[in-house]
Amino acid sequence: MTVAHLYPGELNIYADRGNIAVLERRAAWRGIAIDYKTVGLGERVPADADLLYVGGGQDREQALVTPDLGRKGPELAAAVDGGVALLAVCGGYQLLGRSYRERSGAELPGVGLFPLATIAGERRMIGDILLECELDPGVRRTLAGFENHAGRTFLDAGATPLGRVVHGFGNNGGDGFEGCRLARALGTYLHGPLLPRNPWLADWLLAQALAHSSGGEPPELPPLSDDLEAAAHEVAAGRARSRGGRF
Numbered sequence: 001m002t003v004a005h006l007y008p009g010e011l012n013i014y015a016d017r018g019n020i021a022v023l024e025r026r027a028a029w030r031g032i033a034i035d036y037k038t039v040g041l042g043e044r045v046p047a048d049a050d051l052l053y054v055g056g057g058q059d060r061e062q063a064l065v066t067p068d069l070g071r072k073g074p075e076l077a078a079a080v081d082g083g084v085a086l087l088a089v090c091g092g093y094q095l096l097g098r099s100y101r102e103r104s105g106a107e108l109p110g111v112g113l114f115p116l117a118t119i120a121g122e123r124r125m126i127g128d129i130l131l132e133c134e135l136d137p138g139v140r141r142t143l144a145g146f147e148n149h150a151g152r153t154f155l156d157a158g159a160t161p162l163g164r165v166v167h168g169f170g171n172n173g174g175d176g177f178e179g180c181r182l183a184r185a186l187g188t189y190l191h192g193p194l195l196p197r198n199p200w201l202a203d204w205l206l207a208q209a210l211a212h213s214s215g216g217e218p219p220e221l222p223p224l225s226d227d228l229e230a231a232a233h234e235v236a237a238g239r240a241r242s243r244g245g246r247f
């Protein structure tokens with residue numbers, strides 16, 4: 001399976017390499033080798049990618065990658081359309097939408113993969129966050145993470161969020177949605193060690209990527225003993241719950 005990590009040198013502030021490490025390790029424990037490729041400024045998105053990853057960054061780094069990302073837009077859209085899995089976090093998530101307007105009023109054009117737009121507000125939305133997700137019909141699971149963003153993201157009518165906010169701010173602190181889902185592509189504000197404390201999401205992404213590489217259905221991955229991961233999830237979820245309200 002091939003994992004392509006976009007802009008690891010620029011969008012990398014939120015344990016983004018750690019998310020890759022989790023994917024590699026959980027695949028290796030199942031005897032699956034990951035061919036890890038990085039995609040920098042001016043480099044093409046590998047045609048054999050099964051899973052794309054875009055990390056988080058501040059406004060400055062976002063502005064730095066925006067022109068290059070614009071050129072990669074059609075390749076990214078074609079990849080997702082063809083069933084490639086994708087995870088975009090925070091700054092990367094914003095830039096995969098249509099646009100991000102900074103506090104200064106400057107507008108960064110996004111690639112328009114996700115049907116959403118983002119506008120920076122005055123107050124940063126910071127803290128532990130808990131979501132309820134249903135990525136597979138009838139299977140409800142929680143995601144625990146940490147958010148830190150000035151951007152307020154608004155999904156277009158009919159767009160699918162990644163989950164519903166149980167505690168925290170989410171996309172904009174108002175509508176109770178968090179993230180966005182489009183086929184096998186997920187965008188989210190949840191960072192910090194997202195995949196280490198939400199191993200089910202790592203496995204979901206791996207299964208989607210395997211489905212792309214085989215051309216079949218997402219396989220059922222052999223379970224792992226996730227005691228430490230479950231404990232980490234519980235600590236993070238407990239911190240989010242202690243915020244005591246949705247917003």
Ligand code: GLN
Nearest residue numbers: 056057090091149150151
């Ligand atoms: N500049 C964005 C924001 O603060 C990026 C978020 C991030 O990656 N911290 O909204």
